[in-house]
Amino acid sequence: MIDYDKVIPQKIRDIQPSGIRKFFDIAQHVDGVISLSVGEPDFKTPWAARKEAINILEKGKTAYTANSGLIALRRAVSGYLKDFIHTEYDPESEIIVTVGGSEAIDLAIRAMITEGDEVLVPEPSFVCYSPITTAVGGKAVPIVTKEEDKFRLTARALKESITPRTKLLILPYPNNPTGAVMRRGDLEEIAEVLRGTDIMIASDEIYAEMTYNGEKHVSIAELDGMRERTLVISGFSKAYAMTGWRLGYVAGPVPIIKQMLKLHQYCIMSSPTVSQYAAVSAIEKCGGDVRHMVEEYDMRRRLVVNGFNEMGLSCFEPEGAFYVFPCIKSTGMTSEEFCEKLIYEKKVAVVPGSAFGKSGEGYVRVSYAYSVSHLTTALGRIREFLEEHKN
Amino acid sequence: MDAINQKKLLDVLRQDARLSNAEIAVMLGSDESEVAKAIEELEENGIIMGYSAIINEEKADENGVTAIIELKITPVKDCGFDDLAHTIMEYEEVDSVFLLSGANDLSVTISGTSLRNVALFVSERLAVLDGVLSTTTHFILRRYKEKGHIFSEDSFDDRGLVSP
Numbered sequence A: 001m002i003d004y005d006k007v008i009p010q011k012i013r014d015i016q017p018s019g020i021r022k023f024f025d026i027a028q029h030v031d032g033v034i035s036l037s038v039g040e041p042d043f044k045t046p047w048a049a050r051k052e053a054i055n056i057l058e059k060g061k062t063a064y065t066a067n068s069g070l071i072a073l074r075r076a077v078s079g080y081l082k083d084f085i086h087t088e089y090d091p092e093s094e095i096i097v098t099v100g101g102s103e104a105i106d107l108a109i110r111a112m113i114t115e116g117d118e119v120l121v122p123e124p125s126f127v128c129y130s131p132i133t134t135a136v137g138g139k140a141v142p143i144v145t146k147e148e149d150k151f152r153l154t155a156r157a158l159k160e161s162i163t164p165r166t167k168l169l170i171l172p173y174p175n176n177p178t179g180a181v182m183r184r185g186d187l188e189e190i191a192e193v194l195r196g197t198d199i200m201i202a203s204d205e206i207y208a209e210m211t212y213n214g215e216k217h218v219s220i221a222e223l224d225g226m227r228e229r230t231l232v233i234s235g236f237s238k239a240y241a242m243t244g245w246r247l248g249y250v251a252g253p254v255p256i257i258k259q260m261l262k263l264h265q266y267c268i269m270s271s272p273t274v275s276q277y278a279a280v281s282a283i284e285k286c287g288g289d290v291r292h293m294v295e296e297y298d299m300r301r302r303l304v305v306n307g308f309n310e311m312g313l314s315c316f317e318p319e320g321a322f323y324v325f326p327c328i329k330s331t332g333m334t335s336e337e338f339c340e341k342l343i344y345e346k347k348v349a350v351v352p353g354s355a356f357g358k359s360g361e362g363y364v365r366v367s368y369a370y371s372v373s374h375l376t377t378a379l380g381r382i383r384e385f386l387e388e389h390k391n
Numbered sequence B: 001m002d003a004i005n006q007k008k009l010l011d012v013l014r015q016d017a018r019l020s021n022a023e024i025a026v027m028l029g030s031d032e033s034e035v036a037k038a039i040e041e042l043e044e045n046g047i048i049m050g051y052s053a054i055i056n057e058e059k060a061d062e063n064g065v066t067a068i069i070e071l072k073i074t075p076v077k078d079c080g081f082d083d084l085a086h087t088i089m090e091y092e093e094v095d096s097v098f099l100l101s102g103a104n105d106l107s108v109t110i111s112g113t114s115l116r117n118v119a120l121f122v123s124e125r126l127a128v129l130d131g132v133l134s135t136t137t138h139f140i141l142r143r144y145k146e147k148g149h150i151f152s153e154d155s156f157d158d159r160g161l162v163s164p
Helices: A019-028 A047-059 A071-085 A100-112 A129-135 A155-161 A184-194 A254-267 A273-285 A287-310 A335-346 A372-388 B006-015 B021-028 B032-044 B082-089 B115-126
Strands: A095-098 A118-123 A139-144 A166-171 A200-204 A230-235 A248-251 A364-367 B065-073 B094-099 B106-112 B132-139
Touching: A019 A335, A047 A273, A071 A095, A071 A248, A071 A273, A095 A100, A095 A254, A100 A129, A100 A166, A100 A200, A100 A230, A100 A248, A100 A254, A118 A129, A129 A139, A139 A155, A155 A184, A166 A184, A248 A254, A287 A372, A287 B006, A287 B021, A335 A364, A335 A372, A372 B006, B006 B021, B006 B032, B021 B032, B065 B115, B082 B094, B082 B106, B106 B115, B115 B132
Parallel strands: A118 A139, A118 A166, A166 A200, A200 A230
Antiparallel strands: A095 A248, A230 A248, B065 B106, B065 B132, B094 B106
């Protein structure tokens, strides 16, 4: 008999399964659940992208592409980034097309982090940064962000967390699960702290297109002296409603991209070919679809934020992504209790904030990637739930 | 209408006309009285003609039938197709009347309690009208989608219940 405990290193065994996943298992066993827990668009991939995929399949163009991706796609991404974040990247040497933004995050951490290195992770945030860091022997250092700071990373909190071992800062904005964004002024303060250090930034901008309240998304790469230390990570899943196509990208300085490309080459070869062709069409033809989807999200965002505030759960106004993060402390329940009771009693699924780091305790993540009628029904049930639990 | 984007307001109402003015105001970043005023204007200008539910007729009445009847008619000097269209739309059984381009001239939608009723209506009331040259009756066998709403028992949301 193999002793698997000896086969599997302790640091891997210690990694906890995603708290989001755990909640999925509960939701699955309750009949008739209406969900507000999904982290992906309710829209279908725009037709122009789907049509291009069909066309490519008909032509049988299904071989591997270049390791770093179709040059046509890298050029399209380069053009897009130039327009969107006013930063130029050489399609030949500074862009890799990856299997979702997730692979880009994995590559970034593995390319830079070794035993003992510290990675700063603002929390609450998406669940993957710390486990990947731990897996390569690094140390994930959470930086707690607070509601009173609109869940933004502050220069002060950053400064307090930097040590001589700090190598990488994750900048996950617009943020999942809080919906927080970093405006230009906020980023300037962060940039000021980092100037003159060797600390790199992995800027996870997968939700960048979903930035509301007028001002457009700003990437830290745009700021003076930041391009050389920043990996811009994004993809097609959220903006173009292409989650299942598994396609993202990373753009950054040559010395880092070169190392990441080796890892990508050995573990992935090249990203899915059909998806890559579809993505070229997405960038070239689907800008209008993206704007339409973002307008829809924005209307729902207002409706849901207002709904929570009206029922007495204070809800900070998110300005990005498609989540709201209401505070449930007034109910006296922990976020897990709240979510479990809500699902069993009212059959509405939301995700406990604690799944996104300890600092998410006292909050729940609610996705508004649903139709308006679905949202109003679900909000009605949550209102009933709160009334029944008033003490 | 200045404060409210008319196109957006109409889009919202097309999706769900039962939202309250307060809810619509929140969604559009306006206030309730502005929304009420805008809707009133749209009604007065005849842009909004009314409000009705989208009903899955097969479920509501198993025997009910709906047919689309295409008519070829003779246009009349001075008033074209309007005269006959007006006569037809006055019938209570008629839900909608459209003037078409192409091979046929009018499309008339009729609901009835049985195939026989509808067929009789066509032969006794429509086909005999002066100016009607021919009729083609198409019975609706199944509704898949109407006014943007998908008629399906299975949810079209194939996303998992919970995802990152």
